Amino acid sequence: MSRPGHFKMVLLGESAVGKSSLALRFAKGQYQDHAESTIGAAFLTHTLQIDADTTLKVELWDTAGQERYHSLAPMYYRGAQAALVVYDITNADSLSQAKKWVKELRTANGIDMIIGLAGNKADLATTVNKRKVDAREVAEYADDNQLIFMETSAKRGDNVSEIFMNVARQVAMKQPTNTLNKPQGAFPPTKPKPKGNSSCCSSSDSKS
Amino acid sequence: MSDEFSEIDLSDNAVPTGSFESTPNLRTRRKNFHLPTKHTSISPSPASQINPSLYLNTSMHEKASPPPPLSLFDSSNSIPSSFSTPPNSIRYSQSSSSSPVSTTIASDSSALSPKNLTRSGGSTDLTKHTFSFPIPRQDSIIDSLLSVIYERDGSVYALSSSQDSDTVTTGDCTDRSLNMHPLSDDSMINDSNTSFSKSNLANKSTQELRHLCTRLQQQIGQSNAILVKNLRHRDKSLSKLQKNCDIITAILQAASLKRREDTTMRFSLTPFPGEKGFQQWKDAVSVAIRMPGGLPAPIRQKLWISLATNYIREIHLDWDKTCRFTFNNFSNPDDDQLGIQIVKDLHRTGCSWSSNEHDRATLKRVLLAFARYNKSIGYCQGLNILAGVILDVVDMNEEYALMILIYLIDSILPNFFSNNLRALAVDMAVFREWLRIYNGKLHLHLQKLQSSSHDASGTIYEPPLLNVFTIQWFLTLFATCLPRRATVRVWDALMIEGSEILFRTGLVLWSKLAVSVLKVSTADQFYSVMANLSVQLLDEKIIDADNLIKEIYNFGPLPTPILSDLRQKFSFNITPFQQLSGPTANTSDDGKIKQGVVRSNSGELKLRDKKRLKVKTSPTNDDEATPDEDMANFMSCFAILSSPSRNNRLEHHSNESTTNNNTAALSRLTPGAYSGIPTTHKTNSIEDSLSLDISQLRQQYKKLQDRNKQVQIIIQTASSEQKQQRSRASSIHSSTTNSSENFRRPTISSLECSPSKF
Numbered sequence: 001m002s003r004p005g006h007f008k009m010v011l012l013g014e015s016a017v018g019k020s021s022l023a024l025r026f027a028k029g030q031y032q033d034h035a036e037s038t039i040g041a042a043f044l045t046h047t048l049q050i051d052a053d054t055t056l057k058v059e060l061w062d063t064a065g066q067e068r069y070h071s072l073a074p075m076y077y078r079g080a081q082a083a084l085v086v087y088d089i090t091n092a093d094s095l096s097q098a099k100k101w102v103k104e105l106r107t108a109n110g111i112d113m114i115i116g117l118a119g120n121k122a123d124l125a126t127t128v129n130k131r132k133v134d135a136r137e138v139a140e141y142a143d144d145n146q147l148i149f150m151e152t153s154a155k156r157g158d159n160v161s162e163i164f165m166n167v168a169r170q171v172a173m174k175q176p177t178n179t180l181n182k183p184q185g186a187f188p189p190t191k192p193k194p195k196g197n198s199s200c201c202s203s204s205d206s207k208s
Numbered sequence: 209m210s211d212e213f214s215e216i217d218l219s220d221n222a223v224p225t226g227s228f229e230s231t232p233n234l235r236t237r238r239k240n241f242h243l244p245t246k247h248t249s250i251s252p253s254p255a256s257q258i259n260p261s262l263y264l265n266t267s268m269h270e271k272a273s274p275p276p277p278l279s280l281f282d283s284s285n286s287i288p289s290s291f292s293t294p295p296n297s298i299r300y301s302q303s304s305s306s307s308p309v310s311t312t313i314a315s316d317s318s319a320l321s322p323k324n325l326t327r328s329g330g331s332t333d334l335t336k337h338t339f340s341f342p343i344p345r346q347d348s349i350i351d352s353l354l355s356v357i358y359e360r361d362g363s364v365y366a367l368s369s370s371q372d373s374d375t376v377t378t379g380d381c382t383d384r385s386l387n388m389h390p391l392s393d394d395s396m397i398n399d400s401n402t403s404f405s406k407s408n409l410a411n412k413s414t415q416e417l418r419h420l421c422t423r424l425q426q427q428i429g430q431s432n433a434i435l436v437k438n439l440r441h442r443d444k445s446l447s448k449l450q451k452n453c454d455i456i457t458a459i460l461q462a463a464s465l466k467r468r469e470d471t472t473m474r475f476s477l478t479p480f481p482g483e484k485g486f487q488q489w490k491d492a493v494s495v496a497i498r499m500p501g502g503l504p505a506p507i508r509q510k511l512w513i514s515l516a517t518n519y520i521r522e523i524h525l526d527w528d529k530t531c532r533f534t535f536n537n538f539s540n541p542d543d544d545q546l547g548i549q550i551v552k553d554l555h556r557t558g559c560s561w562s563s564n565e566h567d568r569a570t571l572k573r574v575l576l577a578f579a580r581y582n583k584s585i586g587y588c589q590g591l592n593i594l595a596g597v598i599l600d601v602v603d604m605n606e607e608y609a610l611m612i613l614i615y616l617i618d619s620i621l622p623n624f625f626s627n628n629l630r631a632l633a634v635d636m637a638v639f640r641e642w643l644r645i646y647n648g649k650l651h652l653h654l655q656k657l658q659s660s661s662h663d664a665s666g667t668i669y670e671p672p673l674l675n676v677f678t679i680q681w682f683l684t685l686f687a688t689c690l691p692r693r694a695t696v697r698v699w700d701a702l703m704i705e706g707s708e709i710l711f712r713t714g715l716v717l718w719s720k721l722a723v724s725v726l727k728v729s730t731a732d733q734f735y736s737v738m739a740n741l742s743v744q745l746l747d748e749k750i751i752d753a754d755n756l757i758k759e760i761y762n763f764g765p766l767p768t769p770i771l772s773d774l775r776q777k778f779s780f781n782i783t784p785f786q787q788l789s790g791p792t793a794n795t796s797d798d799g800k801i802k803q804g805v806v807r808s809n810s811g812e813l814k815l816r817d818k819k820r821l822k823v824k825t826s827p828t829n830d831d832e833a834t835p836d837e838d839m840a841n842f843m844s845c846f847a848i849l850s851s852p853s854r855n856n857r858l859e860h861h862s863n864e865s866t867t868n869n870n871t872a873a874l875s876r877l878t879p880g881a882y883s884g885i886p887t888t889h890k891t892n893s894i895e896d897s898l899s900l901d902i903s904q905l906r907q908q909y910k911k912l913q914d915r916n917k918q919v920q921i922i923i924q925t926a927s928s929e930q931k932q933q934r935s936r937a938s939s940i941h942s943s944t945t946n947s948s949e950n951f952r953r954p955t956i957s958s959l960e961c962s963p964s965k966f
Contacts (some may be wrong), residue, residue, distance in 0.1 A: 066549065
């Protein structure tokens with residue numbers, strides 16, 4: 001399916017739902033309050049430690065969210081093995097946009113594509129009562145469409161590495177085991193550094 | 209000597225050593241920079257101290273000082289008011305002219321130096337009052353100070369130096385000088401402040417009135433003298449400015465390419481009236497922007513505003529009306545959606561922009577105003593960045609910002625931001641082709657990198673590497689990849705020379721990056737190297753602004769003919785599948801495929817067509833995509849995913865459950881599946897596959913017309929047949945006309961839209 005040890009993943013969703021923030025949190029463990037909006041797309045990589053002796057390098061394409069840039073998206077999701085569709089739990093419209101993305105991905109890349117669905121800004125649900133999207137309904141929708149669903153918070157870091165990890169595991173399962181390589185020379189990952197609850201992530205090899 | 213005197217020296221003669229950029233007041237100062245057109249928001253605030261900086265900047269860069277623009281009318285305004293409140297009026301004419309010196313005159317006279325309070329009773333109020341008067345924006349510190357100085361001879365200096373007060377400002381000076389005049393009895397002044405009413409005057413004795421009269425006349429005479437002096441000074445400065453502009457013109461001519469039109473160039477701060485004058489000015493400025501260091505900020509502001517104003521005039525736009533409409537808070541109920549998207553981006557416009565709430569509100573108003581002005585574009589992410597840069601240059605003046613944004617997007621850029629980014633797709637293809645010509649080695653290398661990253665089945669899944677970065681460059685006009693200093697200089701060139709500057713800048717940058725890019729061997733490495741290079745670009749480590757501008761102009765005279773040729777070629781060929789159908793497909797297949805796609809663009813794609821499309825594309829295999837095709841795919845992405853076709857997708861999804869076949873057919877339609885094209889095609893070079901010229905299409909069109917005629921003849925004969933056969937004939941009619949129309953449509957649309965577009 002893919003080059004050994006690599007997979008391509010694309011982040012999609014309405015603008016300002018937190019795609020770039022998720023990517024930044026995932027790849028670098030950072031968070032910015034007012035990140036610049038993405039124009040075109042941004043690229044990041046991160047190496048995940050799937051299990052004791054397997055690493056998988058995620059090549060993450062972070063796309064621009066505005067409807068106007070929709071026509072650019074296929075350039076990035078083409079040939080991607082996985083996608084993370086993001087919505088904002090404080091914005092019901094962003095969920096319907098996310099559902100559109102799921103449909104588009106399924107038609108373009110087929111049922112084989114691993115799609116994660118992230119309800120971002122979960123921190124706002126607990127601190128300020130702003131929740132507009134019910135998690136259970138989304139969970140049902142996710143089950144029906146074979147999506148990996150989690151509510152995340154890029155700000156606090158909740159579930160961010162988990163959802164990427166789950167997606168990566170599924171990608172790994174689909175790949176023939178013999179192609180899951182030990183890290184290659186060009187991109188040696190460092191030892192996994194346990195940080196917080198995301199001990200499975202190694203923080204090496206992050207490129208913007 | 210007192211403080212103010214040294215300040216005069218500094219502003220008049222001394223050239224500050226590069227520190228003026230960092231002056232915190234610079235922004236407020238620039239706000240009042242003298243601009244060519246009328247301006248609505250005259251700030252009566254002490255911020256009118258702009259002129260010192262104007263002097264500094266211009267004298268530094270042009271060795272010229274602009275005229276002391278204290279105008280006759282502004283000063284004469286004060287005369288009528290002098291009849292009502294004489295001390296006030298004098299203080300107005302003087303303190304308004306001295307106001308540029310310091311923003312703290314009011315506080316000086318009220319709080320810092322109590323002497324003033326005692327000396328002239330109620331001076332705090334008076335001073336405040338004078339500030340609320342609309343102070344002419346152009347009055348200058350030196351100007352007014354000089355006149356005050358000359359008026360008072362040496363006595364003032366003697367006074368002020370003898371006072372040895374460290375809070376002495378010109379405000380003090382003015383107050384003092386006021387008191388020097390025979391207005392000895394303060395009580396009377398205070399009385400007369402409020403008592404120029406008829407009843408009050410009637411109560412006065414003849415002698416008192418005479419006294420009052422002579423006093424007023426004295427004051428008038430004094431004001432007149434000041435006025436005349438100012439005017440004389442103004443004239444002198446104007447001629448000095450003219451002389452300096454001539455010197456600059458000479459310098460620019462010496463630096464120019466010495467073409468014929470260069471001999472007629474004339475530099476000035478604002479364009480001369482008339483078309484010829486504008487051209488002469490533009491020629492001069494276009495040389496000036498290439499000089500090392502570029503334009504000083506105030507001149508840049510004038511340049512952008514002048515160009516935008518000229519454009520607004522050219523398109524006969526009623527600017528006042530436009531502003532009223534676009535900046536109106538209530539006018540459009542459908543703004544809400546726009547507003548939401550704009551507000552989302554306000555905080556995300558860049559580091560320099562997230563600091564100030566007031567600036568963000570200004571940015572929002574400008575973006576909203578633009579969206580209302582140009583409904584077909586509305587708001588597009590990226591415009592916030594452009595508007596942010598513009599607002600910085602025009603010092604947050606929203607009307608000028610809107611004007612420049614309109615000029616930039618409507619006139620300079622090809623329709624980048626309109627709905628499906630089609631023009632951007634065209635320009636990306638053009639850029640790629642131009643890079644192939646300009647730096648073939650890099651082009652080849654990038655192609656190799658992209659095609660090296662394929663999986664076991666051979667599917668290339670990297671996006672076109674060049675586009676990934678260039679799209680962002682073009683959409684933000686390099687504002688996100690170059691330091692601000694370089695960005696505005698590229699924009700100077702862009703606004704004068706047009707969108708070709710984008711290509712030239714892009715080519716220069718890529719060539720600078722090529723050294724590092726050529727060393728990488730995989731797409732992964734490319735991205736990581738590019739990440740580092742982007743940082744270096746922002747730090748001016750790769751190329752500095754002067755060299756960048758130099759190289760941009762090293763391409764030769766503008767415009768380069770190749771650009772319009774390529775644009776025409778690619779905008780003409782951007783219809784997907786034309787280049788993908790390949791030589792093996794016979795004409796009817798060709799037509800059908802085209803038909804399917806073009807109809808999908810116009811939102812009429814029927815499931816039937818999709819099935820047919822599937823049939824046509826299914827025999828091909830997926831593993832033979834080349835980078836060239838990728839570009840074609842990229843272009844086709846744009847066309848096929850335009851909003852109407854997305855509606856189709858949705859419409860299709862509603863039918864999904866019923867027609868399973870169509871899912872597969874649809875997947876063929878999406879760009880991911882475009883690698884499913886004839887294998888024979890991949891050997892073709894891009895020019896071959898794309899060069900369908902107009903004459904060919906005309907031929908095709910003619911053929912189709914002939915066919916149409918034949919069809920109509922058939923119909924006519926059929927309809928003239930017997931009556932019982934009429935039902936059959938009509939069915940033929942409908943089917944044949946349908947098909948002929950379908951054949952015709954793509955040809956017509958591509959003929960019509962593409963050449964006229966650019």
